[in-house]
Amino acid sequence: SQQGEEDPQALSIQEGENATMNCSYKTSINNLQWYRQNSGRGLVHLILIRSNEREKHSGRLRVTLDTSKKSSSLLITASRAADTASYFCATDYGNNRLAFGKGNQVVVIP
Amino acid sequence: NAGVTQTPKFQVLKTGQSMTLQCAQDMNHNSMYWYRQDPGMGLRLIYYSASEGTTDKGEVPNGYNVSRLNKREFSLRLESAAPSQTSVYFCASSERQTQGYGYTFGSGTRLTVV
Numbered sequence: 001s002q003q004g005e006e007d008p009q010a011l012s013i014q015e016g017e018n019a020t021m022n023c024s025y026k027t028s029i030n031n032l033q034w035y036r037q038n039s040g041r042g043l044v045h046l047i048l049i050r051s052n053e054r055e056k057h058s059g060r061l062r063v064t065l066d067t068s069k070k071s072s073s074l075l076i077t078a079s080r081a082a083d084t085a086s087y088f089c090a091t092d093y094g095n096n097r098l099a100f101g102k103g104n105q106v107v108v109i110p
Numbered sequence: 111n112a113g114v115t116q117t118p119k120f121q122v123l124k125t126g127q128s129m130t131l132q133c134a135q136d137m138n139h140n141s142m143y144w145y146r147q148d149p150g151m152g153l154r155l156i157y158y159s160a161s162e163g164t165t166d167k168g169e170v171p172n173g174y175n176v177s178r179l180n181k182r183e184f185s186l187r188l189e190s191a192a193p194s195q196t197s198v199y200f201c202a203s204s205e206r207q208t209q210g211y212g213y214t215f216g217s218g219t220r221l222t223v224v
Contacts, residue, residue, distance in 0.1 A: 045212030102152035
């Protein structure tokens, strides 16, 4: 299926460090979105980057998009314990649906 | 400001039983979706409704039916539950399908079929 795939699958870092996650996809997209899911909760929309954008910032989040490589990265700077969660990329292929990757588990150690 | 409300939060069914998962949003969103989340599988789209009065199959529709009751409500029905339908079900909504709007998710329904 044409889903985003995050890499790495699990990440454990110390508080204050940066966390970087990557996502790849297979065909052209309208936009790519990142979501966070805390344990036992629903997903929360973090940021959206359109296909004609290369970089976007929101607070401590930085997202890049490389359409030539069909990949995106999410950087969380100065991580906090509260950033411990699963992070999902989701791709909008323009076919009335959003396709989610399998998720990235991030653990921030205080 | 409730956002997307799902009921129930937990449910245990016996194989063959039926049930309806309810979802309501108060954001005047046009599009609504049902996903299931299984360990190691990410989220998979079951059905979606791009606008009131329309519904379409997603990636894994077998064994499910949906009803877009009005603009606010989108229900998911399991007619004859099977153990393979044990999962966490999420409802989501967005302002519209096109032009790149983020989804708002409910808190999920954890369903176990025994």
